[in-house]
Amino acid sequence: MASESKPMKLIYYPGCTLKNHARNFDVSTVSSMAELDVEVEELARWNCCGTVHALASNDVMHRVAPVTNLVRVKEANASEFMTSCAMCYNTLKRANIDVKKRADALDTINKFMYLDEIKYEGDVAVLHLLEYLRDRVGFDKMAAKVKKPLTGLKVACYYGCLLVRPKEVAFDDVENPTVMENLITALGGTPVPFAQKTECCGAYHTVGNPEIIADRTGKIMGSAHEEQADLVVVSCPLCAFNLDFRQADAKRANPDFHHLPVLYFTQLMAVAFGCDESALRFDLHHIDPKPVLAGRGLA
């Protein structure tokens, strides 16, 4: 049990995209957790989360990647770990639920991973950062750490699919989650009502059918703009890419489209906790968040 003065230690699974296109999500997660006296330790030898959960009832092969990560958590002498990527969270948690229900599948995976001494027995908990902040750190404690309150900043919180569906993985209301809004309130910001907050962005169609994503982005970001949001916060690097990068396509399809910056919720934490620019990496954004933040005295 950690004493009061000793920082809490937490195993952290970043996932591939946080080490590539979404480095802003990675650095803002680590920096803001340090401000909350939580020492995040990156999981040793982590591999791909599996990316998408295979839905076939007889699938075993696509559970190997997520279960390998759960074994690595056990190797780190931990029984739980946190990820901030909604996609990794969703895939790892669903695989965990699935192999706990299917002893034969788990047995096959353990036999396949014969080089690993530690076997997986369904004994690791998968946590999303938002869940960890709400239940372990507490929004009250977070509010006390705020150095630059997000006063006047109107934020539309976008959950997409992966934090709330399927219902087995949801740590909040499936149709009307509020955990991100409560976080923004704790940081001094103003969450706006957002009808599109759990509507799918179109996901991987961004590769082969970008016009679908432009259409979805137009609807979702248009809804945020109608609510007079200054920006949209997300927890999924694929949503972030679609809603940010595809705004150019949305604008081409509809000249009335209004650009809005898209940030990770951890970046707003880092802003509120007074972290420096290296923790924000706004250079990775397509729609620059700085003018909007500067307008509220935050950049």
Added chain:
Amino acid sequence: MAITTVRISSARLRSPFVAQVQKISGQKLLACYQCGKCSAGCPMAAYMDILPNQIIRLAQLGMQERLMASSAIWACVSCMTCNSRCPKDVRIAEVIESLRDMALRDGRRHDHLNIREVSQATLGVLPPIAMISAMRKLTS
């Protein structure tokens, strides 16, 4: 959707295709009573030739050719909105994935993404999770 003549026969209802869909998806197709709630909330419905509830109906009736030729099964991104709202707890997304799997597993490589057609400029900006999930869902 164009008007088509649908011939229903007991042989189709008890066909290996229906059994296969139920086995891969783990769903009982006859649980669906066609309320249409899945289609009402589907974010991809606008890009589908047949709607999610129609996919279930055609699967119940064993209409293999019509289903396998539909673009709708490739438009679905497994966002799970249908599953979370179904009053009968039918997992529509699992049924649709079983149809994709049958197309991708039959050895003839019915891929629905040709990565060579994606421009180099696009490939340069796409995050890994976009590429991996598209390849996983749309290619064999």
